[in-house]
Amino acid sequence: MVTDRWLHLPSSAELPCSDDTPVDNEDQNLIPNILLFLLKFIWAERNDWFFGVDMGIYHTTGVSPLVPVVPDGFLSLGVERHKAGESRKSYVVWEEAGVVPMLALEVVSLTPGGEYDAKMATYARLGVLYYVIYNPQYWRRDQHQPFEVYKLQDGAYQLQIGEPYWMPEVGLGIGRSPYQDGTVVREALYWYSEQGRRYLTPEEQLERYRQRFGELLDE
Template sequence: MVEYNALLRLPSSDELPDSDDTPVDNEIQYLFASLLWGILSHTWSDRQDWFLGANMGIYYDVDNPRIPIVPDCFLSLGVTRHKGEFGRKSYVLWEENYTAPVLAIEHISHAYNGEYDLKMQKYIKLGVLYYIVYNPEFQNRDQHEGLEVYRLTDGIYNRYQAGQEPVWMPEVGLGIGRDIGIFNGWEREWLFWYDQDGNRYPSPVEVIQQQETQNAKLLKKLQELGIDPDTL
């Protein structure tokens, strides 16, 4: 536990940058996190105890309180989903009751940024339970698979459920895996959340399509019964 005097010297989120201002390689590095957020916003719509951040600085080291780590995507549980009128500017551990993210995702870039070594050590220090590396483009260069999930055990990240996909994370209550889908009008491989039985949660586009299909079926049923839906 941090001493009280040390807490008095720690900067607030209003004093800290929200990111490290490092540009991403391409729009996929933004969009994949947006898709994961969109799915979770529907799937966990009745929950207010989670927060998903993208390209947001996490301030966690009380000895170096102004130096963040900035995951491409991270998920925290047991925190307030909507904080303040304007939301979080950054994720400051001493303002979140020292609740570390339960998982962090890094999207491999054209320029290698230490995702398989240096960043791992920072996430270990932060205490992130699941560390996920998504490498859709540079597997051969990096000698790694397209999706690798690591779990923190006794202060070390060990590969978790290697060769399985989707990967179920019981402490999170979600699985993660790859599939072809459409997001932002773009059909390609994306990361998706899954349930415990390996069923993929629908994307925002698929949710709308499902609702439209259900409405069309209902309309047809009413017409077969001779009921004018406009009178209901």
């Protein structure tokens, strides 16, 4: 819905769908995509959420509504999962009834991208409630922790304590855990329940089923 104050702003069809900036490393796509595909499984029956990966967010709280902020991942609640049954090219706040993302995720790379200053300030102005910074490789360089969750309080982000960190407004927790990537075990971010149980991937669910089925056959 477009209100009067947004009448003269461009539509999503008129706005670039990307800033054409290449990602610095594989994790910037892998990590948010793991979270996305987990949500498709966890919230399969829900149609009131959208998770964007490397997608521009157009808003009116920056220098220009034509300049998007592009997180590695973000989650919005209370919006259609598929607008009119189609995929979004970008996330345009004035076409989403003013709903801003509830969570933004940045995966830090070799080239600093303002995750701890410029982007943090942008997300604060926009009103993003939770800001997650995942920095497994360069946290010593940046003098931060490998995994940090910030919550917007009184207009400023405050670093939160605890992992997995439970976000009641989202209805999910977030934290780190090993991820089987082919023959390699690496680290990734996952969603968690309020009780701190990690949501399993469909592949893990299938493997558990196979193991339990095999045990039954052996009895």
